Amino acid sequence: MALSRLERAQIWLLKAVMGVFFTLFRFLSSRKPDGRRLPPVSNPLLAVSATQLARKIRRREVSSVEVVQAYIDRIQEVNPLLNAMVKDRFAAALQEAAQVDKLIEEETGGEEVLEDRLPLLGVPLSVKEAFALQGMPYTTGVVSRRGVTATVDSPAVALLKRAGAIPLGVTNTSELCMWLESHNHLYGITNNPYDLERIPGGSSGGEGSILGGAGSVIGVGSDIGGSIRMPCFFNGIFGHKTTPGVVSNENQYPPCSGTQEDYLSTGPMCRYAEDLVPMLKIMAGQNAEKLSLNTKVDLKKVRFFTIPDDGGTPLTSPVTNELREIQRQVVQRLEADIGVKVEEVQFPGLQYSFQIWDTYMALPDKDGKLPQPFAELMGEPGRPEWPVWELLKWMVGKSDHTMAAIGLGIMEMSHGSKPPDPFAIEQKEKLQKEVEELLGTDGVLLYPSHPKVAPKHHHPLFRPFDFSYTGIFNTLGLPATQCPLGLSDEGLPLGVQVVAGKMHDRLPLAVALYLEEAFGGWRDPGAN
Structure with missing residues (x-):
């Protein structure tokens, strides 16, 4: 059943409140480094x-x-x-x-x-x-x-x-x-x-x-x-x-x-x-x-390809210069050491990576059964949780759940029962064909593992995609x-x-x- 106008307004308001709250959370959770470090490995085993x-x-x-x-x-x-x-x-x-x-x-x-x-x-x-x-x-x-x-x-x-x-x-x-x-x-x-x-x-x-x-x-x-x-x-x-x-x-x-x-x-x-x-x-x-x-x-018989980034999208952070540079160094070493040619390629569909992933994670199985709601998982083995209530509890330090889990539960609410995004499905099918044709049975692709090095604690809340x-x-x-x-x-x-x-x-x-x-x-x- 589609969400009512009132429900959509409530969710919009909740998202706005969360945006303000995330900003406050980022300020309050910042802390000065204490300088502690791991000791070096001393046992040769x-x-x-x-x-x-x-x-x-x-x-x-x-x-x-x-x-x-x-x-x-x-x-x-x-x-x-x-x-x-x-x-x-x-x-x-x-x-x-x-x-x-x-x-x-x-x-x-x-x-x-x-x-x-x-x-x-x-x-x-x-x-x-x-x-x-x-x-x-x-x-x-x-x-x-x-x-x-x-x-x-x-x-x-x-x-x-x-x-x-x-x-x-x-x-x-x-x-x-x-x-x-x-x-x-x-x-x-x-x-x-x-x-x-x-x-x-x-x-x-x-x-x-x-x-x-x-x-x-x-x-x-x-x-x-x-x-x-x-x-x-x-x-x-x-x-x-x-x-x-x-x-x-x-x-x-x-x-x-x-x-x-x-x-x-x-x-x-x-x-x-x-x-x-x-x-x-x-x-x-x-x-x-x-x-x-x-x-x-x-x-020497493997075909190598490299993609420096997802093509640019407001949902994801730009790939940092140091990660671009190290990937370039990999390309240079492969060409110098092995004698292969590494071809730089780009797929426009990568700009829609999150939309594709999000759509396919929510698809029903062959019998038409949808994935188990996240709010149910949050409450197991008891009753499902209500993410909005958990957010209110979190604000006063009383929730058993993290902000990330609560946010995911709220995002799931905003999806409601909307049908799969046909544009995301179209882009996925096109990207699947392009990548598989490129790689075949003897190709490999270099792609950033993440657009930036390890973030500080809690910062992914502000760049979740x-x-x-x-x-x-x-x-x-x-x-x-x-x-x-x-x-x-x-x-x-x-x-x-x-x-x-x-x-x-x-x-x-x-x-x-x-x-x-x-x-x-x-x-x-x-x-x-």
Whole structure:
């Protein structure tokens, strides 16, 4: 049913009030930096990839207990500053590491047998709290879900555990995983390891923060609008948004509804590029064969394209000069080192990235069932929340919800029951055809992961659509790898996302290995 004139007027007035209130909020939330920084990495085990750690453990060059303890020590050192890991399982992890060491001691089949059967044996792992990890909190920061624990493992987590990885704990998210800052009223706000006054991104921001701060080496994230790539960009690490449908999205909260399953991707997050493919092979299970990840990629035979920005739109921030420059440097290095020609292209449809994403997230499924209203999710397992009432409560410090969640609920109200935007659908179909024809089976595209480096806390409230630089590739269903490219003059991570055609995930993953070698990969935030 369409909104009445009175309802439209109420919503318009509410938006005007929120605009004024956001301005006041920005003024009141500003704070002076306290100068605290993360300590540098001191244990050399923390500067080794998961692949190499597993090899060292299998060869008994180091014990799993030593590795797990090293990461526990690091988490205890940095998490008071980051608030990234919201619940640990350190005692259980040490017991599991001791069992790993005993298994290796008793193994008679040799290192090759262990590598084939348990490729991540004894390696620590962190998990986004939105994924079910048996016995651990499973709330996505919703106060009404306090006390909810997972009774099973999500498939991706189960496969990593079956490969020998040892979970250390679960990490913070944005409330209900629908915002680009990891902040909720159950666990609080998570900080960026390179600057504690800045955001780590969302919704996999706790994962990005603990990985970037060297409190973990590999992690599990999910991405429906950039929730892997933005945190990886802001925290200077690698992350891969897989082709949808390759890695199971089951046992995540909130669950998909409408057509959202078509745009959500579960994927790996890590500090070292060489861990991306092994993790994806494990997480994809039997579907890994569809990606031909064992096929060697010759970058000289890959066609490269670059797009410097979305073409300019009032909804998104302009791409900063430092990010334009680092992307130009990537182009120059590719042409000089590999001998390829990188062609600059532009698609007018990218100007409508947010409208496209917003339209497709709200589409009904094949049976005509619409996505679950956000206000219902805000109140589960109880009654739906009324976002306007929550806004009034928030103004006096009484709401259990963040401003981002309340704002999303109000925006959903303003949509009402309006039909899908035909212009956005037309633009998406046109853009889909243009991009797929350009990339084919052997092309990759360089595109900014975000128009600016990690913003200060709460600032995304005033530029809420910048995530569309990543969100558009969810709607298009394309795989994309975020790659770190060193640090800005302010000491904040730079990066770029590398996009390929559907099911050709191996191409951007191969480019990630090259870019790590060319630009140095992850940098210790305590050493900068």
